[in-house]
Amino acid sequence: MFNRSSGVLAHVTSLPAPHGIGTMGQTAHDFVDFLAKARQTYWQVLPLGHTGFGDSPYQCYSAAAGNPLLIDLDLLQKDGLLTEAEIRAADFNASPDVVEFEKVIEARWPLYRKAYARVDAALQKKIDEFVSENAEWLPDYALFMSLREEKYDNAAVWDWPEADVRDREPAALARVKAELRGEIDFRIFLQYVFYEQWTALRAYANEKGIQIIGDIPIYVSPDSSDVWTHPKLFKLQKDLSPKLIAGVPPDYYSATGQLWGNPVYDWTAHKKEGYAWWIWRMKTNMALFDVVRIDHFRGFESFWEVPTGEDTAVNGVWRKGPGMAFFRAMQKALGEIPIIAEDLGIITDDVRALLRETGFPGMRVLIFGMTPDEDNEHLPHNYLPNSIVYTSTHDSQTVCEQVMDICNEREKQFAYAYLRTSHSEAMGWSAIKSVWASPAHISMTTLQDLLSLGADARMNTPATIGGKNWRWRVRREALNPEVAALLGDITRTYKRG
Numbered sequence: 001m002f003n004r005s006s007g008v009l010a011h012v013t014s015l016p017a018p019h020g021i022g023t024m025g026q027t028a029h030d031f032v033d034f035l036a037k038a039r040q041t042y043w044q045v046l047p048l049g050h051t052g053f054g055d056s057p058y059q060c061y062s063a064a065a066g067n068p069l070l071i072d073l074d075l076l077q078k079d080g081l082l083t084e085a086e087i088r089a090a091d092f093n094a095s096p097d098v099v100e101f102e103k104v105i106e107a108r109w110p111l112y113r114k115a116y117a118r119v120d121a122a123l124q125k126k127i128d129e130f131v132s133e134n135a136e137w138l139p140d141y142a143l144f145m146s147l148r149e150e151k152y153d154n155a156a157v158w159d160w161p162e163a164d165v166r167d168r169e170p171a172a173l174a175r176v177k178a179e180l181r182g183e184i185d186f187r188i189f190l191q192y193v194f195y196e197q198w199t200a201l202r203a204y205a206n207e208k209g210i211q212i213i214g215d216i217p218i219y220v221s222p223d224s225s226d227v228w229t230h231p232k233l234f235k236l237q238k239d240l241s242p243k244l245i246a247g248v249p250p251d252y253y254s255a256t257g258q259l260w261g262n263p264v265y266d267w268t269a270h271k272k273e274g275y276a277w278w279i280w281r282m283k284t285n286m287a288l289f290d291v292v293r294i295d296h297f298r299g300f301e302s303f304w305e306v307p308t309g310e311d312t313a314v315n316g317v318w319r320k321g322p323g324m325a326f327f328r329a330m331q332k333a334l335g336e337i338p339i340i341a342e343d344l345g346i347i348t349d350d351v352r353a354l355l356r357e358t359g360f361p362g363m364r365v366l367i368f369g370m371t372p373d374e375d376n377e378h379l380p381h382n383y384l385p386n387s388i389v390y391t392s393t394h395d396s397q398t399v400c401e402q403v404m405d406i407c408n409e410r411e412k413q414f415a416y417a418y419l420r421t422s423h424s425e426a427m428g429w430s431a432i433k434s435v436w437a438s439p440a441h442i443s444m445t446t447l448q449d450l451l452s453l454g455a456d457a458r459m460n461t462p463a464t465i466g467g468k469n470w471r472w473r474v475r476r477e478a479l480n481p482e483v484a485a486l487l488g489d490i491t492r493t494y495k496r497g
Contacts, residue, residue: 001338002361002386002441006496007042007213008035009394010447011057011459012070013099016476020092020104024197025072027476029204034479036208038487039497043205044213044444046394048198048288050145052224054465055101058217058295059262061145062225064137064284066194069104073111075197081115098471116189130192136280137225138191139184144225146183147176156223158241166240168228198288206290213340214289216281218296219246219262227263233270233277234263237308244305247313248296251345254463257304257313264305267322275322275329282330286337293388297341297360298351300326327358340388340442344368361442364389366435367402372414379418380438388442391431391449394459398448399431401455428452429486436494443496450487451478 015022015031022028035043049060050067057067076082090111093103119127131138144157152160164172177184202212220226222242227234235244242263249257270278285292299321306316330337341355343362355362364387369378376382383389391399397406403415404427421430428449435443448457451474460469491497 005041009044011046023072037484039491142187146180211290293340383440389440426452
């Protein structure tokens with residue numbers, strides 16, 4: 001399904017847009033041009049959802065709703081919904097290096113309301129058509145967010161004071177829909193704008209020969225419209241709080257494992273419904289992306305389940321997932337889907353067998369291979385053709401941080417020898433050459449490794465909250481013709497263009 005090719009991983013928020021955060025406007029289109037000049041095939045993004053706790057794109061209020069913060073203000077001005085003076089007057093704290101989410105939200109939300117106030121009859125007709133096309137999720141999401149943020153003071157769904165609303169009793173829903181009609185319509189408007197801007201950006205990328213790899217977190221946030229509208233599909237308490245939560249046992253990333261806090265699925269309930277919710281979710285994502293990466297693929301074979309209230313993920317147990325029956329249902333409903341499986345972490349023979357049966361490419365990461373005393377699957381000479389391989393990931397150290405700051409002296413010398421480099425060449429470029437030369441069908445680098453950046457540019461540290469997570473931004477001048485030409489030359493040399 002995949003040819004010999006390559007690409008760059010960079011989340012939209014990291015792009016150098018002028019108003020505090022990367023958006024779907026001109027700088028995103030410029031980044032597409034940069035990738036095209038660099039002879040790349042793929043742009044991989046992190047999940048685009050409406051972020052909640054910790055600003056993490058892996059903890060969103062909906063499996064379908066887009067993040068309003070990615071809406072481009074200049075495009076709203078172009079559409080006549082904002083004025084230049086209104087945008088200029090807002091204080092975005094527009095650091096070129098980090099996203100200050102709190103300040104960005106504070107500055108943008110009043111502008112979004114001004115834009116919504118200018119919706120005319122012609123635009124409203126388009127919005128109504130959008131609602132009709134997305135009736136499966138959009139009205140429930142808009143009501144959920146209106147309840148959560150306007151009526152219940154940002155309380156999680158299990159803390160809502162009105163149990164009849166929490167439990168979706170028809171009379172209660174009718175009452176709050178009438179009460180919050182304006183708020184509901186405002187949030188629908190934001191989703192309309194998000195989807196319009198993203199659709200235009202993706203079309204532009206495709207015209208330039210760039211395909212977009214999207215990312216589906218296997219789990220949903222516990223405090224989400226998905227849990228509120230489909231509680232029987234998750235293992236929950238009566239008040240809709242998680243009874244059992246997801247994570248992973250101790251591994252490369254954390255000595256105590258990772259406790260994600262997401263409710264685990266009731267796979268028996270999903271099977272009874274023919275995996276309908278997941279089919280909808282996959283269909284929704286394939287309308288947004290050209291290729292989909294499924295995060296934590298191993299959870300479909302077995303998943304780590306931890307009782308709510310545990311401080312770490314150590315005291316969990318493995319439970320069987322839906323296995324191949326799940327993917328057969330997907331294929332029957334949607335046909336062949338271009339999927340990439342994130343199969344990092346503790347991988348068993350059963351997980352490997354499931355991956356082989358699906359035929360999906362798995363992942364390998366160069367920096368995980370810096371082990372001079374043993375051969376391992378993350379070294380490029382061991383990469384399988386049917387795989388997607390990375391210099392590093394959004395959850396890991398950059399190549400420079402790994403080699404320069406974390407590796408001991410012996411590991412560091414091994415890294416220099418394996419990458420066939422010296423101190424005269426940027427470490428990121430040496431890593432890219434090694435990965436690009438491998439037999440893997442798809443080779444990827446993060447934008448941080450492309451620029452040979454270190455610890456200050458790390459995107460996320462798993463099992464931590466707050467701090468610098470998800471905030472890194474690239475400077476505009478870094479995405480220059482010289483960098484594009486160098487990456488293009490490497491790509492042509494290793495026959496990936």
